[in-house]
Structure formats: C-alpha cells, structure tokens
Amino acid sequence: MSKKNTGKQSKRFLGSFTLKDGRAVTGELQLKGASTLLKLHSDQPLDSLTGSDKHIEGMAYSGEYLTLIDCLCSSTGHFFWKNEASNYHADIFPHYVAIGRTHLIANQANIKTIEFTTTDLSTIFYDFDAFGKVIDAKSIIDIVLKDIRTHRPVESGDMPIVSYFTGKTCIAEISTMIGKISVRHRPSYSMGGPSGFNIKNSMLISIEPENPITFDEAIIKMNDIASFLSILAGRAQGINDIQVFTIEATKEYPQAVSIYPSYRWKCSDKNAVDKPNPRDVPLNAITHPAEFSNVLTHWISRQSTWRLARSRSLNCLREGNKYGPDRLVAAANMFDILPIDATPTSNELSSEIVEARDQCKKIFRAIPDGVDRSSVLGALGRLGKPSLPKKVAHRVDIVHSKLGCHFQNLDEVAAIAVKCRNYFVHGSKEIEFDKIEHLLPFLTDALEFIFTASDLIESGWETQIWSNGQHGMRHTFGRFKVEYGSSSSELLSLTQKLD
Known part of the structure; x- marks a missing residue:
C-alpha cells in the first residue's frame, strides 16, 4: 500500500524491488526531501550492494512503478533470533525517485519532455488578464444562462457575477538550442453549486528537446532554466512538480513519470x-515577448561556457539577505572564471618584457620546487593577461553602456569591492576595511549586480523599461538601484578621506 503524509513531497511505498543480480527483495521507500530512503529486507546477505546498483527498479503493492536513480548504499546488516533464520537489511539512498505507470530507464535517451513549476513563475509571467471577473454582468448573464435554460428554468438577479478564463493556455513558446520552452496555464475549477464556484490556476514550464535525451540531460536543462528564472525573480527558485514524458507514451495517452529529487x-x-x-x-x-525570447535564447546559447560562473552567482543569490566576507569573495571570484570571450583581451607584451619574463622563468625553474617558486612562476605566466580588476571593469563598461545614468561612479565602487576581496584573500593593505565594513552588503550587491546585469545586457536586455520604472525592495536589481545613490556617495566619501 502507499500512504501520503502531511509533509510536502512526503510519501511511503511498500513493495518488491529488483537488484542488479536479479534478486527480488521486499522494501519500504520513504520520500521526504533529503531524508529519502529505501529500506530493503531479504533472507539472503545484502553486503554486495555496497558501491553497486546505481539504479533499482521496484513495484509498489499499490501498483506504482518505482525507479530509484543514482543510488548509494549507506549501510547493511542483519539480525536473527535463536533457532530462526537470519534477516538481512540495507539502507539505500537514491538521488532521484521516478514514480509512474512504467519504469524509467535513466541511462537511455528516451525522454521527450520535462515539465516543472518554480516558486515565482506566475510573477515572472504575469499574465494578469488571463483570469478575471465581469464587474457588471447584467448585460451578459442571459447569454451565459441560455444553454442551461433549455434544460431548466434559471432566474437571474440584480447582482450577477461572471468569472472567466480566456482559454489561452499557452503564455510563451520559445525555440532555443536546448529545445522548445513553453510556459502554460493549468487551471482547475469546481462545477459550481450552492457552495459557490472557484477557479484556481498554476503554471508550468516545459522543455521539449528536438531529439529524445537522457534523464541526466533533462535534469541539467531544467536546472539551467531554473537558474535563468532565478535571475529574473531576484531570488533562487524552488523547483516542484517535476514530470517527464518518454518516447514510449503516445500523444493520445501520454504517461507522465513524476520525479522526486532527494535534494530539491x-x-x-x-x-x-x-x-x-x-x-x-x-x-x-507578456508585454514584450520578442525581447524576452531574444534574451532567453542568447542566454541559453552560451550556458555551456558560462555555467560555472553563473552557478557561483546563483549560490550568492541563495544566500538571500545573509552577507559576509565569504559571499563578497565569491561574488568577486566569479568574474575570474568567466570564459575568455567575456573578458578583455590580453595585452601584447613588448619584446623586452617577453625576454625578461623568459629569463626569469628559466632562473626560477632551476630553483627547487616550493611555494614561493610556484607563486613567482604563476605571476610570470599571467603577464599580459587580464587581471581581476580589469575583468570587473570590463563588465562595468557593459552595464554603463545601458544604465550609466543610474549608476554613476560604478567603476569606482567596483574597484573598491575588488580591493576588499584582496584584503580577505591576500591580506592586502590597499584599503582600510574597518572604516567601510558596514558597507560590505552594498559592495557585495554591486559585484553581483554587475555580473548579472552585464550578462543580461549582452544577451539582449534593452533595459529602458526597467530603468525608467519605479522599483521597490523585493528584487535584487530594484533594491540595488534604490540604495545606490546614498550608499555609493557614503562609500566614496569615506575612501577619499582615507586617501
């Protein structure tokens, strides 16, 4: 049997599971976030499970097909009573669990669509007019009741109310290099009656690649889209209601397989x-679909080379309102791992410098290996290549090209932020940090804004509508814009006094 608990994403299944060696064993699968666990029981030893059985298939007694993906065996053991057979057990931790009307073959390219929801999908795609209420429904109530009145008499009163959904389920549909990305309404409603009537809506986003893909590829694409949506929302998104559709399903009878990650x-x-x-x-x-489509398409097109740097940016976003030296260092370091085409070009060294560099390398390579030797050789190898300050300044120029009127002296603010990073990493004395320590959150926000805004601008963000609008404090961009004037003035005033 299966049992639903009150906690979100909390389920319990009892059933039979098949191991890699073909043995069928009984087990209990508990789904509850990161504590997801499969407890296996057998009358034969289960020690061989350690380090094996990446994927385990099972069948719940209630009929669901269970596929446990990327499994780890955390412990095995046995117990026995006097004069009775031993009972062996093992605890299995799956990174993903797939539940549906069929097993999911995780290592085969058989997934044609993956769909999911994120925390702020309805805010990012604010389709305000899709649902509504007719304020004065007297002029249309007779039309609404026309068909019903052919079966029975229904009277209308002085204060009729008509609620509606326009019926346009597709909000956006964009073709990208990873497939067709669609955002849709998924309304649910009651049939009405004496207790009233309501329409509730949820949104889902789907990715449909040109050709079927593996499970791992589908998860990567989903996470990439969730990263983009996190930028637009100004906070890291939660991902829920994950489903995949395989090539085995027909269009007439699509069979969804629900996916439960252990680490959501x-x-x-x-x-x-x-x-x-x-x-x-x-x-x-909604109002500027062409610009949105253009930015998303270009953003995705360079995700393969930007993924590492963008993941660091997302980690910073996950910190929310928590600030400290580690976050500022992380915000600065993500500029260092940008792809080469996102940084300024290397300087061409003069022949004299090249000759001096090569001679110095020769001298230091003759010295026994050590920390100082490696440090000098590393510095010599970086001659002419863009430094962190230059990389940050390059990204500032991109932001300034579109938003310069709102963020004057952003280059100076960014330079101070990098000096603070050097203080934490190298103990540099370029700046007296204790005098500006209270501005650490602002300096961190500056680096994060420069990174993300320059990324969107290069992807096609026009910025005019946003920059001319009035913003609150609920988005990282808006908060930085509101606070920039006073915080930057205070920062530059303090640093000038120190000079």
Missing part, C-alpha cells in the same frame, strides 16, 4: 516580504 531546489527567501513584485522583474514576457 528550494526558494532562498520564503517570507512574503521577499516575494518579487511583477513590476520589478527585468523582463516582461
């Missing part, structure tokens, strides 16, 4: 006060 993406700031306002979102997919 969770929203970074769950408080209602941190929920973004639609007007603060940098891109509007």
Whole structure:
C-alpha cells in the first residue's frame, strides 16, 4: 500500500524491488526531501550492494512503478533470533525517485519532455488578464444562462457575477538550442453549486528537446532554466512538480513519470516580504515577448561556457539577505572564471618584457620546487593577461553602456569591492576595511549586480523599461538601484578621506 503524509513531497511505498543480480527483495521507500530512503529486507546477505546498483527498479503493492536513480548504499546488516533464520537489511539512498505507470530507464535517451513549476513563475509571467471577473454582468448573464435554460428554468438577479478564463493556455513558446520552452496555464475549477464556484490556476514550464535525451540531460536543462528564472525573480527558485514524458507514451495517452529529487531546489527567501513584485522583474514576457525570447535564447546559447560562473552567482543569490566576507569573495571570484570571450583581451607584451619574463622563468625553474617558486612562476605566466580588476571593469563598461545614468561612479565602487576581496584573500593593505565594513552588503550587491546585469545586457536586455520604472525592495536589481545613490556617495566619501 502507499500512504501520503502531511509533509510536502512526503510519501511511503511498500513493495518488491529488483537488484542488479536479479534478486527480488521486499522494501519500504520513504520520500521526504533529503531524508529519502529505501529500506530493503531479504533472507539472503545484502553486503554486495555496497558501491553497486546505481539504479533499482521496484513495484509498489499499490501498483506504482518505482525507479530509484543514482543510488548509494549507506549501510547493511542483519539480525536473527535463536533457532530462526537470519534477516538481512540495507539502507539505500537514491538521488532521484521516478514514480509512474512504467519504469524509467535513466541511462537511455528516451525522454521527450520535462515539465516543472518554480516558486515565482506566475510573477515572472504575469499574465494578469488571463483570469478575471465581469464587474457588471447584467448585460451578459442571459447569454451565459441560455444553454442551461433549455434544460431548466434559471432566474437571474440584480447582482450577477461572471468569472472567466480566456482559454489561452499557452503564455510563451520559445525555440532555443536546448529545445522548445513553453510556459502554460493549468487551471482547475469546481462545477459550481450552492457552495459557490472557484477557479484556481498554476503554471508550468516545459522543455521539449528536438531529439529524445537522457534523464541526466533533462535534469541539467531544467536546472539551467531554473537558474535563468532565478535571475529574473531576484531570488533562487524552488523547483516542484517535476514530470517527464518518454518516447514510449503516445500523444493520445501520454504517461507522465513524476520525479522526486532527494535534494530539491528550494526558494532562498520564503517570507512574503521577499516575494518579487511583477513590476520589478527585468523582463516582461507578456508585454514584450520578442525581447524576452531574444534574451532567453542568447542566454541559453552560451550556458555551456558560462555555467560555472553563473552557478557561483546563483549560490550568492541563495544566500538571500545573509552577507559576509565569504559571499563578497565569491561574488568577486566569479568574474575570474568567466570564459575568455567575456573578458578583455590580453595585452601584447613588448619584446623586452617577453625576454625578461623568459629569463626569469628559466632562473626560477632551476630553483627547487616550493611555494614561493610556484607563486613567482604563476605571476610570470599571467603577464599580459587580464587581471581581476580589469575583468570587473570590463563588465562595468557593459552595464554603463545601458544604465550609466543610474549608476554613476560604478567603476569606482567596483574597484573598491575588488580591493576588499584582496584584503580577505591576500591580506592586502590597499584599503582600510574597518572604516567601510558596514558597507560590505552594498559592495557585495554591486559585484553581483554587475555580473548579472552585464550578462543580461549582452544577451539582449534593452533595459529602458526597467530603468525608467519605479522599483521597490523585493528584487535584487530594484533594491540595488534604490540604495545606490546614498550608499555609493557614503562609500566614496569615506575612501577619499582615507586617501
């Protein structure tokens, strides 16, 4: 039997499971976030499970097909009673569990669609007019009741109410290099009656690659899209309601396989006060679909080379309102791992410098290996290549080209932020950090804004609508814009006094 618990994503299944060696054993699967666990029981030893059985298939007694993906065996053991046979047990931790009407073959390219929801999908795609209520329904109530009145008399009164859904389920549909990305309404409603009537809606986003892909590839694509949506929302998105559709399913009878990750993406700031306002979102997919499509398409096109740096940016976003030296260092270091085409070109060294560099390398390579020797050789190898300050300044120029009027002296603010990073990493004395320590959150926000805004601008963000709008404090972009004037003035005033 299966049993649903009150906790979100909390389920329990009892059933039979097949191991790699063909043995069938009984087990209990408990789904509850990171504590997901499969407890196996057998009358034969299960020690061989350690380090094996990456994927385990099972059948719940209630009929569900269970596929446990990327499994780890955490412990094995046995117990026995006097004069009775031994009972062996093992605890298996799966990174993903797939539940449906069929098993999921994780290592085969058989997934044609993956769909999911994220925390702020309805804010990012703020399709305000899709649902509504007719304020004065007197002129249309007779039309609404026309068909019903052919079966029975229905009287209308002085205050009729008509609610509606336009019926347009597709909000956006964009072709990208990873496939067709669609965002859709998924309304549910009651049939009405004496207790009333309601329409509830949820949104889902789907990725449909040109050709079927493996499970791992589908998860990577989903995470990439969730990263992009996190930027637009101004906070890390939670991912829920994951389903995949395989090539075995027909269009007439699609069979969804529900996916339960042990480590779900969770929203970074769950408080209602941190929920973004639609007007603060940098891109509007409803009123300016062409710009949104253009940015998403270009953003995805370079994700393979930007993924590492963007993942560091997302980690910073996950910190929410928590600031400290580690976050500032991480925010600065993500500029260092940008791909080469996102940084300034290397300087061409003069022949004299090249000759001096080569001679120095020869001298130091003759010295026994050591920390100082490696440090000098590393510095010599970086001659002419863009340094961190130059990389950050290059990204500042991109932001300044579109938003310079709102962020004057951003280059100076960024330079100070890098000096603070050097203070934490190298103990550099370029700046008296204790005098500006209270501005650490602002300096961190500056680096994160420069990184993300320059990325969106290069991807096609036009910025005019956002930059001319009025913004609140519920989005990282809007908060930085509101606070920039006073914080930057205080920072530059303090640093000038120190000079």
